[in-house]
Amino acid sequence: xxxNIQESITIEYQNFKKRIAQLFPKVDEDLVxxxxxxxxxxxxxxxSVTLKIKYQxxxxxxxxxxxxxxxxxxxxxxxxxxxxxxxxxxxGIYLNDIDELSQDPAVEYISGSAEPSQKDQYASAQ
Numbered sequence: 001x002x003x004n005i006q007e008s009i010t011i012e013y014q015n016f017k018k019r020i021a022q023l024f025p026k027v028d029e030d031l032v033x034x035x036x037x038x039x040x041x042x043x044x045x046x047x048s049v050t051l052k053i054k055y056q057x058x059x060x061x062x063x064x065x066x067x068x069x070x071x072x073x074x075x076x077x078x079x080x081x082x083x084x085x086x087x088x089x090x091x092g093i094y095l096n097d098i099d100e101l102s103q104d105p106a107v108e109y110i111s112g113s114a115e116p117s118q119k120d121q122y123a124s125a126q
Contacts, residue, residue: 017029017033020032020033024098024099024102025102026102026107026108026109026110027098027102027109027110027111028109028110028111028112031051031098031110031111031112031113031114032095032098034113034114034115035047035049035093035094035095035098035114036095037114038114038115038116039094039095045092045094046091046092047091047092047114047115047116048089048090048091048114048115048116049089049090049091049093049112049113049114049115050087050088050089050112050113050114051086051087051088051089051090051093051101051110051111051112052081052085052086052087052110052111052112053066053078053085053086053087053101053107053110054084054085054107054108054109054110054111055084055085055086055106055107055108056084056106056107056108057084057108059105059106061084061106063080063083063086066078066086066106067080067086070086070088074088074090074091074092074093075090076088076089076090084108093114098110
């Protein structure tokens with residue numbers, strides 16, 4: 001690959017990540033890219049997403065209520081990492097879910113990772 005092609009792709013990638021940051025200002029760009037990758041590979045992606053939702057300092061946030069709402073929607077009970085952060089893993093979280101979660105005014109930042117669901121993974125070649 002020539003340097004011009006590599007440079008061009010790198011610039012496009014950086015611009016794409018900047019655009020993601022504009023569209024999802026409270027969400028880690030790499031998380032969005034991971035979900036987007038799996039979501040576009042398979043329409044009904046049931047993949048596994050681990051999220052860390054950090055709530056803003058100085059805003060009264062009832063983590064118990066936040067946990068209950070997340071449990072009602074995703075059927076997974078989040079754990080409290082500290083007095084401002086919830087962590088949970090659930091199947092079938094899409095970009096529209098991430099967007100909805102980020103609209104909460106109490107949310108400071110959402111990070112995490114996405115991976116194929118168990119049934120999408122291949123057995124080892126051993």
